[in-house]
Amino acid sequence: MRLKGVLLGAGNIALRGHAPQWANTLRNQVEIVAIADLSKENRAAAQRIFPEARLFESAEEALDSETPDFVDICTPPFTHRDLIAKAASRGLHIVCEKPLAPSLDEALRIADSVRRARIVFQPCHQYNYAPPWRVVRDLAPRLGAIHFAEYTVRRTAANEGNAHWAPEWRTRRELSGGGILVDHGAHILYQLRSVMGEPKAVNATIRTLLHRNYGVEDTALLTLDHGGALAELSLSWAAKRREIAFRFVGERGELVGDEEKIRLFAETTEEVPLGGMSTNSSHSEWFAPMFSEFVGRVSKRDFDQAPLDEAVYVARVIEKAYASSRAGRALPIEHEPSTALAGGVH
Ligand SMILES: NC(=O)c1ccc[n+]([C@@H]2O[C@H](COP(=O)([O-])OP(=O)(O)OC[C@H]3O[C@@H](n4cnc5c(N)ncnc54)[C@H](O)[C@@H]3O)[C@@H](O)[C@H]2O)c1
Numbered sequence: 001m002r003l004k005g006v007l008l009g010a011g012n013i014a015l016r017g018h019a020p021q022w023a024n025t026l027r028n029q030v031e032i033v034a035i036a037d038l039s040k041e042n043r044a045a046a047q048r049i050f051p052e053a054r055l056f057e058s059a060e061e062a063l064d065s066e067t068p069d070f071v072d073i074c075t076p077p078f079t080h081r082d083l084i085a086k087a088a089s090r091g092l093h094i095v096c097e098k099p100l101a102p103s104l105d106e107a108l109r110i111a112d113s114v115r116r117a118r119i120v121f122q123p124c125h126q127y128n129y130a131p132p133w134r135v136v137r138d139l140a141p142r143l144g145a146i147h148f149a150e151y152t153v154r155r156t157a158a159n160e161g162n163a164h165w166a167p168e169w170r171t172r173r174e175l176s177g178g179g180i181l182v183d184h185g186a187h188i189l190y191q192l193r194s195v196m197g198e199p200k201a202v203n204a205t206i207r208t209l210l211h212r213n214y215g216v217e218d219t220a221l222l223t224l225d226h227g228g229a230l231a232e233l234s235l236s237w238a239a240k241r242r243e244i245a246f247r248f249v250g251e252r253g254e255l256v257g258d259e260e261k262i263r264l265f266a267e268t269t270e271e272v273p274l275g276g277m278s279t280n281s282s283h284s285e286w287f288a289p290m291f292s293e294f295v296g297r298v299s300k301r302d303f304d305q306a307p308l309d310e311a312v313y314v315a316r317v318i319e320k321a322y323a324s325s326r327a328g329r330a331l332p333i334e335h336e337p338s339t340a341l342a343g344g345v346h
Contacts, residue, residue: 009075102177107315143250179216
């Protein structure tokens with residue numbers, strides 16, 4: 001029997017990223033039975049992909065009218081806590097777009113409500129499943145222990161949100177929680193964690209350099225201090241051309257990547273060509289393996305907390321990075337067990 005899902009939010013990432021995977025790749029495992037979105041145009045666009053689904057303007061109405069197995073939350077960050085609470089209180093499994101929440105406090109409250117509900121929770125950390133990142137993960141062991149990393153993301157501006165709602169939401173702090181650090185940095189932080197573990201401290205300089213009309217930063221420079229290893233992130237919406245570049249240096253070699261290729265310089269030299277990593281920012285196909293794993297976890301009732309912990313970790317580092325930039329110095333990152341932390345926040 002197919003799992004029944006409700007799509008909450010039918011904007012750009014829902015229509016271009018998630019919907020094609022639910023409607024095509026996972027159509028034998030999942031049926032999207034309802035869609036909720038504030039915009040009539042976006043509800044109509046989603047209906048063209050899911051002709052059988054019922055349409056709702058309000059998420060609550062959709063959840064009261066349907067009996068789904070899961071929700072797929074594709075709304076902006078400031079809505080996540082409320083929508084997750086509504087789904088978790090009904091015992092529904094959850095896929096939720098990143099970032100988990102606009103602040104660490106909200107992320108911890110979300111984690112608490114998810115843990116209490118005993119549901120499967122999957123943040124949309126689809127870069128974990130992206131083919132270029134799988135190449136990095138496969139080659140990284142050949143570097144030995146990594147002691148230095150650099151990750152650079154350059155964009156000319158913040159992506160616009162959907163024209164039928166609030167296209168500028170990414171640049172309004174109360175809706176997004178922050179600028180490029182929250183929007184793109186969220187992905188980089190869990191990627192780095194997967195190869196280097198968790199840093200002890202962060203030193204950040206976060207500014208609005210070019211887009212003075214933004215209510216959030218357009219540039220964030222972070223040094224993640226692991227003690228014996230350092231990682232540097234350079235993120236900017238104030239560039240004049242798009243670029244992604246990274247470098248990992250270990251005791252036995254170096255791994256270098258950009259839009260076009262990943263090169264390993266270790267005992268052997270290897271080059272893996274890529275298809276232009278940031279040419280299409282929706283990368284719909286990157287969601288398929290993550291959705292597929294989510295469906296498998298729901299059918300096994302596998303309540304592994306690791307994906308939730310990963311999202312809370314991201315929120316924790318982001319919050320600390322903003323505090324570091326305000327303080328003008330490095331700040332330690334406390335990595336208390338997230339269950340204990342969540343238990344203390346209500
Ligand atoms: N995983 C990724 O790589 C990736 C890429 C892009 C966006 N995102 C994330 O996806 C989320 C949505 O981003 P987007 O680019 O699709 O935004 P968008 O502006 O294109 O769409 C947002 C949609 O949410 C709807 N909406 C807002 N509040 C709602 C509510 N309370 N109930 C129902 N619908 C509501 C709006 O009507 C709009 O259609 C954000 O959290 C963003 O960070 C993730």
